[in-house]
Amino acid sequence: MLSTLFRISTLLLLAFPIYAGNSIYITQVGTSDNLTLDILQDGDDNEVRLSISHDNNNLDIDQIGENNTISWVSYWGSGVGWGGDLDGSNNTIKLEQYNTLGSDDNKIGFHIPSSNNTINLCQGKTFVDENDTTCEESTTGEYGGHTIDLDIHAGNTDLKGSQETGTGNADHYARIYTYNGDNNDIFFKQKGNGNKTLHFIVRTDNGEQSMVQKGDGAHTATIDLTGSYTTDLDLTQNSNSNKTYTLTNNCQTSSGCDITVTQN
DSSP: OOEEEEEESSOSEEEEEOGGGOEEEEEEOSOOOSOEEEEEEEEESOEEEEEEESSSOEEEEEEEEESEEEEOOTTTOOSGGGTOSEESSSOEEEEEEEESSOSSOEEEEEEBOSSSOEEEEEESEEOSSTTOOSOEEOTTOOOOOOEEEEEOOSSSOEEEEEEEOOSSOOOEEEEEEOTTOTTOEEEEEEESSSOEEEEEEEOSSSOEEEEEEESSSOEEEEEEEEESSOEEEEEEEEOSSOOEEEEEEEEOOTTOEEEEEEEO
């Protein structure tokens, strides 16, 4: 396997095909100041395809193994027309993907026309909990087959998420929106040999959300939070049998709403 490392501080237009089927395509739209972009691709058939605009961004991308892709996704299209897939200032984004055993693809797509976001997403690894600062790699290797779509239209969001199979070859899928969900601290974790699906929408200000789906069951969670006040959600589905949970909450309580759900 060949390893490729780029550090880009001033970027006008980048379109480098990389050895071993790896590729990096970065397009700067408009003026971008103080951008630092670190990309490590160690393996074959990995791709990064982004358009970037605005100030003070810091991106760190690691893709280890094969068939890892970070790019805009089909139902959004490229962000070039509106200023870039990352159109905002003071963003710090770290993306990690590991696919060392299987032939399935790992994919991360993001669309963040906003400011002051700190985001750490990893696939093929998991965070232990919301306080963990390092995504821990599986000791047994990783099969891939995971997808994260991300669409944040507001700033001040600290998002941390991870998906890891374990010893099997399950597929995990997370589609997460925040829209105008300012100041949200969101943690999600999907781990285990059963397929996991998470749909998550936050439209309210403030609050903390935490979702964990693990075990060998095929779990699905669909969450939609609205209202004038914050909903603080703690959802855990941990079982070797299949679990499904759907929540739509409209919080109109001035002190906020708290919801804890555990399915084992």
